[in-house]
Amino acid sequence: MITPPKNRSLTPEALAMMDTIARSGSFAAAAREMGKVPSALTYSVRQLEDALDVLLFDRSSRQAHLTAAGQELLIEGRRLLMEMDSVANRVRRIATGWESELTIAVDDAMARRALFDLVEAFYQIPCEGETRNGPPTRLKLRTEVLSGTWEALISGQADLAIGTSAQAPTGSVHSELMGNLEMVFCVAPHHPLAQASQPLDTAAIAQHRIITVADTARSLTPITVGVVPGQDVLTMPSMAAKLEALLRGLGCGNLPASMVRRHLEAGRLVQLTTLRGVHSFPSHYAWRNSGSNGAQPPGRALSWWLQQLASPTTRRALLEQHEGLIL
Known part of the structure; x- marks a missing residue:
């Protein structure tokens, strides 16, 4: 049997x-998934x-268990496939001006109603030469929390981040201020703090469980907001769950x-005042520089989103238009 060269065996x-x-x-x-016989x-x-002169799978059981060499090939292979997709995206972008795919990381505190209004408007953009309505760019939205929104952007997993909690941590991205996100400290009417004297001090709050949303960062240092040392914490996966x-x-x-x-108007929640006063956090949107030196202009899809985000009305809607959200 003629063995193909190793560098020709690692095909996509x-x-x-x-x-x-x-x-x-x-x-x-x-085999079933690929439409082949086993x-x-x-x-x-x-x-x-x-061809590689290595054993990739342990055949001592009926399951397909990877060897150490097989696991390394899988990890590097997935990375190579992603890079090949990235090359294909760049080629299409150069040819048409539209990105093949645009990934947007959205902080979970942003208003979903306003976000879906933007998505709907994007798909209504008229594009010449397209057989279907809207641009050829495939949108991919992902929900992140706190540092996870930055991480998705600077790691290359997202092209645009909406609702970041700080300015750009590196020179590889641009960021713009959206506005201040006003937060309300609240409890259910039957919670003990609802009958406590206000404004609440830190000691009073620390005696009760605080509910947080898990930071989705994996590489960057996760952020925890409002937790007092030693306080009992219930961590939820999303704002809706919180x-x-x-x-x-x-x-x-x-x-x-x-x-x-x-919920406050209906009496299902009670707003509480604290000695720390009203919480208000600056919220930004950010995008990665194009090209190795940042000189290449963004693609048409990203340009459209940046144009929308430049509108004060759009920014305000993303921060405030939670009404009508199904929770």
């Missing part, structure tokens, strides 16, 4: 095959192992004023 198809087997957990399941898939893996926990009286905490306004 071979890397994608490794990824499919690892995700599905078995050769049989991977024997053909096993033969392809064996060819790759022979609101539900507050309504149930599971603790106290801060939420955007516009998110809780209707």
Whole structure:
């Protein structure tokens, strides 16, 4: 059997095959997903192992367990596939001006109603030469919290970040101030703090559980806001879950004023004053520089979003237009 050179064995198809087997957990399941018979898939893996002169899978069990070498190939292979997709995106962008994909990281405190208004408007952009309505760019939205919003941007996982809590931490991105996000400290009417004397001091708050939303950062240092040392903490996965926990009286905490306004008016939540006063945090939007030196202008999709975000009305809506949100 003629063994292909090692540098010709690591094709996109071979890397994608490794990824499919690892995700599905078995050769049989991977074969079904890829539309092949198991024997053909096993033969392809064996060819790759022979070409690299390594064992990629441990065949002592019926499951497809990667060896250490196989795990390394999987990690690097996924990275290479992402880089190849990035090259394809750049090629299409150069040819048409529209990015193939635009990923937007949105902080969970931003108003979803305003965000979906923007998404709807984006898909209504008339584009010549397109057989379907809207631009050819595929939008990908991801929800992040606190430092996770920055991390998604500076790590290259997002092209635009909306609702960052600080200015650009590096010179590789641009940022603009959206406005101040007003937070309200509140509890359910049956929570003990609802009957406490106000304004509340730190000692009084520390005696009760505080509800927070987990920072989604993995590499950057996570941020925790408003927690007193030694205080009991209930960490929720989203702002919507935090609101539900507050309504149930599971603790106290801060939420955007516009998110809780209707609950305060209906008496389902009670706003409390503290010695720290009103919490208001500056909120920004940011985007990565294009090109190695930042001189390349952004693609047409990112340019459209930046144009919308330059509007004071749009910025205010993203900070305040929580009414009508289904929680």
